[in-house]
Amino acid sequence: MNQMTMEYTINQLKQLNGAQDHRYQREGLDFITLPKAYAVEAITRLRDHEGFAHLVLLTAVDWLEQGQFQLTYLLNNPVKKQDLGIRVLIPRETPVMDSIHLLWGQAATYQRELHEMFGIDFPGSPRVDQPFILEGWDEMPPYRRDFDTKKYAEETYFPRPGRSSNDPTEYMKHQLYPDE
Amino acid sequence: MSKKLFSLNQDRSLFPPNRPDGTIDVDLSSHKYLKIWHGPQHPGITGNMSLELTLLGDEVMDCETHVGYLHRGFEKLMERRKYIQCFPIVCRVAVPEPDFNEYCFASAMEELAGIEIPEAAKWLRTLVLEMARLQSYLMWIGGQGSAFGMGIVGQWTNYCRDLVLDRFEELTGGRIYHMFIIPGGVRGLLPDGFRERMEETLQTVERFMKDVHSTMFNNAVFKKRSVGMGVIDPSWINRFGIVGPNARAAGVPLDVRKDYPYLKYPELDFEPVTGRDSDIYTRADVRRRDLLLTVDLIRQIMAKTPDSGEIRAKTPNVLHWKVPAGETYSRAECTRGEFGYYMVSDGSEYPRRVNVRGPSYTHAVALLEKMIINVNLADVAGLMVSLHTYPPEIER
Numbered sequence: 197m198n199q200m201t202m203e204y205t206i207n208q209l210k211q212l213n214g215a216q217d218h219r220y221q222r223e224g225l226d227f228i229t230l231p232k233a234y235a236v237e238a239i240t241r242l243r244d245h246e247g248f249a250h251l252v253l254l255t256a257v258d259w260l261e262q263g264q265f266q267l268t269y270l271l272n273n274p275v276k277k278q279d280l281g282i283r284v285l286i287p288r289e290t291p292v293m294d295s296i297h298l299l300w301g302q303a304a305t306y307q308r309e310l311h312e313m314f315g316i317d318f319p320g321s322p323r324v325d326q327p328f329i330l331e332g333w334d335e336m337p338p339y340r341r342d343f344d345t346k347k348y349a350e351e352t353y354f355p356r357p358g359r360s361s362n363d364p365t366e367y368m369k370h371q372l373y374p375d376e
Numbered sequence: 377m378s379k380k381l382f383s384l385n386q387d388r389s390l391f392p393p394n395r396p397d398g399t400i401d402v403d404l405s406s407h408k409y410l411k412i413w414h415g416p417q418h419p420g421i422t423g424n425m426s427l428e429l430t431l432l433g434d435e436v437m438d439c440e441t442h443v444g445y446l447h448r449g450f451e452k453l454m455e456r457r458k459y460i461q462c463f464p465i466v467c468r469v470a471v472p473e474p475d476f477n478e479y480c481f482a483s484a485m486e487e488l489a490g491i492e493i494p495e496a497a498k499w500l501r502t503l504v505l506e507m508a509r510l511q512s513y514l515m516w517i518g519g520q521g522s523a524f525g526m527g528i529v530g531q532w533t534n535y536c537r538d539l540v541l542d543r544f545e546e547l548t549g550g551r552i553y554h555m556f557i558i559p560g561g562v563r564g565l566l567p568d569g570f571r572e573r574m575e576e577t578l579q580t581v582e583r584f585m586k587d588v589h590s591t592m593f594n595n596a597v598f599k600k601r602s603v604g605m606g607v608i609d610p611s612w613i614n615r616f617g618i619v620g621p622n623a624r625a626a627g628v629p630l631d632v633r634k635d636y637p638y639l640k641y642p643e644l645d646f647e648p649v650t651g652r653d654s655d656i657y658t659r660a661d662v663r664r665r666d667l668l669l670t671v672d673l674i675r676q677i678m679a680k681t682p683d684s685g686e687i688r689a690k691t692p693n694v695l696h697w698k699v700p701a702g703e704t705y706s707r708a709e710c711t712r713g714e715f716g717y718y719m720v721s722d723g724s725e726y727p728r729r730v731n732v733r734g735p736s737y738t739h740a741v742a743l744l745e746k747m748i749i750n751v752n753l754a755d756v757a758g759l760m761v762s763l764h765t766y767p768p769e770i771e772r
Contacts, residue, residue: 221704249614255731257720277635301616302738329444329771339452
């Protein structure tokens with residue numbers, strides 16, 4: 197029954213908002229991609245009319261090879277116990293997305309973090325330009341795929357004399373699979 | 377002027393006016409207001425987090441949460457580690473409750489890889505998660521008592537928590553970070569005599585909880601400071617993403633164990649503990665009763681956990697394990713509510729993206745900043761503890 201209502205929701209998204217790339221992950225969890233232009237409108241309708249009242253999380257995935265960021269809005273319907281992951285692809289070169297801070301109180305915090313960690317802008321979102329976790333950071337946003345954590349660590353925290361480290365993979369191979 | 381500011385009946389005309397966007401117009405040069413830093417080390421929270429408070433007299437007018445003192449970039453670090461190498465990292469995301477991270481990470485990975493874990497492993501995972509809930513609640517209840525001046529409660533409950541950690545040490549080899557739940561199952565079966573020692577521990581916890589109930593929940597000072605204080609309106613539940621005991625104390629029975637059953641919870645007999653008044657006292661009482669429910673659940677689990685059997689499904693060589701491309705979300709009910717991992721795989725040996733959804737993220741920032749307005753400075757720590765937040769999971 198629940199899956200039937202989810203099918204109805206998915207069909208609505210396809211017909212009204214041009215959604216595509218639907219993926220059924222498991223009972224009660226589906227993912228679908230929405231065009232950027234219709235995403236906030238669709239999310240508002242899902243919240244107000246389809247019962248997806250709870251924003252579980254908002255995060256981003258950096259698809260560097262395709263030159264895109266994937267924003268994932270994971271919405272939850274607490275009555276029907278369903279989750280719907282809304283994927284929105286935005287270009288890496290101009291990473292701007294409409295804000296949803298008026299829909300959920302905690303969304304502004306998610307958007308502030310995404311602005312800091314991925315450099316994605318959400319115009320109008322409260323305090324979006326203020327640092328959230330990092331302070332005095334002047335490198336590229338650190339959660340982008342092209343930010344090299346190892347290089348940054350080597351340049352910033354120089355090795356101390358007398359210390360050595362093992363290659364973790366080699367060490368684990370020796371511990372777990374000594375005969376291979 | 378100063379007499380008015382510190383009198384018991386404050387002149388409300390001195391309060392700063394609201395701007396159209398909801399923020400307040402504070403003119404610090406008027407000398408009416410005081411800005412102070414509450415934290416990062418303070419009794420209000422397990423971990424480090426600062427509140428930038430604007431006070432009028434001793435009443436909070438405005439608050440900005442500052443996090444970042446514990447940022448270690450775990451989500452980024454996972455992208456350059458193989459799945460198995462992420463395990464020493466994930467348990468450190470939420471220090472007092474590491475097992476939920478291990479479970480959510482492992483179950484998301486198993487779901488993407490299409491692995492079903494053995495029955496015994498499911499029972500042992502359920503046991504470890506409930507034990508984690510028990511020790512986290514014991515730690516929390518001490519914090520709530522201490523925030524309102526009852527240090528003895530913290531000493532009792534931390535003693536009890538130490539006993540639970542002893543059981544963890546027996547079972548897993550570690551007291552705080554266990555790394556017991558691994559992809560495909562768990563690391564071991566119950567040791568000899570574990571059931572008896574666990575029962576002894578549970579009885580000690582119950583005995584001390586009776587004392588805690590008399591000392592704390594029947595205490596006039598605690599009641600006076602917590603009843604009617606820090607009320608969460610039920611209409612905020614969805615608006616601010618409130619989960620767990622904070623929602624249940626408002627009468628909304630959100631419990632992942634019931635709503636989205638996982639592991640062996642469908643085979644256990646329990647009902648989510650709820651409250652009605654949604655203030656600090658009710659939240660504390662809901663957590664106390666939830667703690668006792670956890671004690672009961674551990675007994676139920678111990679009675680059903682097998683002593684032998686397979687505890688690990690067959691997995692590929694973990695150093696060359698390519699998890700099929702896809703994305704999923706795995707959740708569990710920790711002591712603070714819904715804890716979840718969003719995992720994206722691109723089919724390689726490394727996770728493409730892992731995002732941790734901790735309940736503290738919404739409770740400690742957006743919700744706290746709203747609730748703290750007009751609270752007396754002396755009650756700020758108590759209010760923070762009553763939301764039960766762990767800063768490490770905010771900044772990961």
